[in-house]
Amino acid sequence: MHRDVHGDIHGDVHVDAVELDPELVGAGGADADHDVAQYAQWLGDDALVLAQRLGAWISRAPELEEDIALGNIALDLVGQARSLLHHAGTADGRSEDDLAYFRDETEFRSSWLVEQPNGDFAATIARQLVASTYMHELYARLQHASEPTLAAIAAKAVLEVAYHRDHAVQWTLRLGDGTDESRRRMVAGLDAVWPYVDELFADTPLIDRLGDRAVRPSTLREPVLAALRDVLRQAGLAEPDLPPAPCGGRAGRHSEYLGYILAEMQVLARQHPGASW
Amino acid sequence: MDGEVARAWQAAAAVVDPEVPVLTIEDLGVLRSVTVTGDTARAAITPTYSGCPAVDAIRCDVADALRGAGYRDVSVDVVLAPAWSTDWMTDAGKHKLRAYGIAPPSGRAAHSGPVPIALSVRCPRCGSLSTREIAHFGSTSCKALYECSACLEPFDYFKVH
Numbered sequence: 001m002h003r004d005v006h007g008d009i010h011g012d013v014h015v016d017a018v019e020l021d022p023e024l025v026g027a028g029g030a031d032a033d034h035d036v037a038q039y040a041q042w043l044g045d046d047a048l049v050l051a052q053r054l055g056a057w058i059s060r061a062p063e064l065e066e067d068i069a070l071g072n073i074a075l076d077l078v079g080q081a082r083s084l085l086h087h088a089g090t091a092d093g094r095s096e097d098d099l100a101y102f103r104d105e106t107e108f109r110s111s112w113l114v115e116q117p118n119g120d121f122a123a124t125i126a127r128q129l130v131a132s133t134y135m136h137e138l139y140a141r142l143q144h145a146s147e148p149t150l151a152a153i154a155a156k157a158v159l160e161v162a163y164h165r166d167h168a169v170q171w172t173l174r175l176g177d178g179t180d181e182s183r184r185r186m187v188a189g190l191d192a193v194w195p196y197v198d199e200l201f202a203d204t205p206l207i208d209r210l211g212d213r214a215v216r217p218s219t220l221r222e223p224v225l226a227a228l229r230d231v232l233r234q235a236g237l238a239e240p241d242l243p244p245a246p247c248g249g250r251a252g253r254h255s256e257y258l259g260y261i262l263a264e265m266q267v268l269a270r271q272h273p274g275a276s277w
Numbered sequence: 278m279d280g281e282v283a284r285a286w287q288a289a290a291a292v293v294d295p296e297v298p299v300l301t302i303e304d305l306g307v308l309r310s311v312t313v314t315g316d317t318a319r320a321a322i323t324p325t326y327s328g329c330p331a332v333d334a335i336r337c338d339v340a341d342a343l344r345g346a347g348y349r350d351v352s353v354d355v356v357l358a359p360a361w362s363t364d365w366m367t368d369a370g371k372h373k374l375r376a377y378g379i380a381p382p383s384g385r386a387a388h389s390g391p392v393p394i395a396l397s398v399r400c401p402r403c404g405s406l407s408t409r410e411i412a413h414f415g416s417t418s419c420k421a422l423y424e425c426s427a428c429l430e431p432f433d434y435f436k437v438h
Contacts, residue, residue, distance in 0.1 A: 065412035072414040079328025152358035167413050
């Protein structure tokens with residue numbers, strides 16, 4: 001929880017009373033129960049960690065338009081993460097900021113896919129292709145879930161991630177079917193992320209308990225893989241033949257990368273709790 | 278809409294989008310409802326995009342507008358459902374957008390099937406339909422960057438969403 005930092009050494013930081021953010025409520029506005037909160041953290045943490053990764057491209061993308069594109073995609077993802085984590089927090093009185101900034105690595109429920117390094121532009125596009133194709137299938141179904149707030153968030157998000165997917169598809173076609181060098185990089189990028197695709201489709205007891213309030217991950221495997229294979233075929237690329245990596249993101253076991261991502265994302269909020277500007 | 282609600286609605290509806298200051302939130306379809314009970318006014322707005330930073334500014338501006346109209350107890354909710362779409366933009370809003378130099382959304386967002394057909398985007402300066410997309414993502418979440426092949430001017434396009 002936030003500490004009261006009035007009068008400490010950070011005298012120039014404006015400190016507000018931290019209170020629950022009343023915005024971004026969903027259709028019914030009902031609080032999440034513990035299971036819905038857990039599931040909202042799966043989705044919210046995926047969006048948040050991927051946004052943090054993409055944000056690192058700002059000022060470093062290969063051209064200005066792509067700088068803006070990756071930044072815009074990250075912004076959409078931050079918005080989705082805010083809605084999802086706000087809803088998760090209603091289960092136990094935490095705010096979206098509490099969940100984003102004041103949870104440690106083992107409390108995050110993001111998948112290993114979104115933690116993977118940016119690499120070169122092709123590697124980022126490969127990660128975007130998988131992530132946005134998965135999110136699009138997920139939100140397209142979740143908008144019909146029986147949990148009204150999750151459904152409302154998904155109905156908004158599905159339009160945004162469709163655009164992200166379109167962006168990733170266009171670049172996959174261009175790079176895969178481009179020069180020898182662009183193709184080499186796209187193949188390497190796909191190889192780097194492919195072992196982390198399988199984790200996205202793993203069911204857990206949580207999913208059994210949620211029933212039609214959530215989307216069963218295993219039901220996404222066929223449509224997501226079919227959509228990915230279709231893009232790869234058009235780009236003249238083969239599906240990587242690589243075994244799944246042992247992942248544990250939904251249980252709080254993460255790759256070596258997440259700690260560094262969180263350190264950068266959380267440092268300001270932890271050094272100056274309640275800071276605003 | 279009774280007279281008191283209409284008065285509160287008019288106050289809230291006059292708030293403009295901070296990024297596109299020729300459009301009011303009524304033109305955009307962002308203002309969803311206004312209710313009044315005594316000196317309490319409650320407005321509901323809906324975000325154009327999940328991460329749109331203008332939503333926070335619009336919330337504050339709507340609250341200020343309602344206070345300015347004399348309501349002492351004011352609240353502004355952000356509602357997600359039903360999800361905003363460019364179909365909600367009024368015709369008046371589209372005209373204002375074009376006059377401002379931003380091409381309004383062409384076609385409707387509501388569609389079935391996975392791939393909507395992209396209609397030609399008309400250049401807001403010379404009216405030519407001979408335009409091309411330079412970048413999928415533009416200066417804000419809601420816009421893409423286009424260039425006119427006739428007058429050679431670049432312009433923002435408020436994308437169908």
